[in-house]
């Protein structure tokens with residue numbers, strides 16, 4: 384952890400706080416009302432994110448449901464993340480970045496070889512596989528994910544482009560659990576496209592207690 388990382392991670396008595404290095408991974412269970420804060424410590428990072436009902440893991444993040452019900456291809460403050468059964472999983476209660484991707488999914492060793500001709504040893508997919516095993520889940524539990532801080536542009540013709548991220552150092556997003564949920568993320572190691580600024584950096588992940596007052600600033 385760098386001094387800068389420690390400075391950005393300041394907060395009031397989180398339940399847990401962890402620096403996740405580039406290419407690292409994290410998962411944890413949150414109870415209803417607890418909050419997950421993800422900090423892009425140095426800016427322009429990409430964080431691949433999945434979540435599962437802690438009580439019924441088969442009911443998991445459904446990105447198309449999330450897009451349809453929020454009527455937005457970008458996830459940001461005010462949005463809700465929905466499950467396969469259209470249940471509320473997380474509410475985005477704070478977002479200092481403004482753009483989080485729903486289109487591009489996660490990187491994988493196979494896709495990196497196909498797209499860039501490079502054989503890598505890690506990817507967000509391998510991270511998800513490893514992290515899912517902790518919760519007795521398997522690769523078949525990987526579904527389309529959300530990419531926090533990642534910028535994917537699209538136009539009226541349907542052209543899609545991975546663009547440099549717009550997140551600044553210290554930008555963060557806060558998700559409030561709307562059910563008991565297992566959250567899982569991969570701090571993307573991608574250095575062959577601009578999704579993580581060609582130079583992946585650390586993030587900070589905090590689990591915070593429920594707000595005493597729902598109207599209190601995060």
Ligand SMILES: [Zn+2]
Nearest residue numbers: 490507571572
């Ligand atoms: Zn990745």
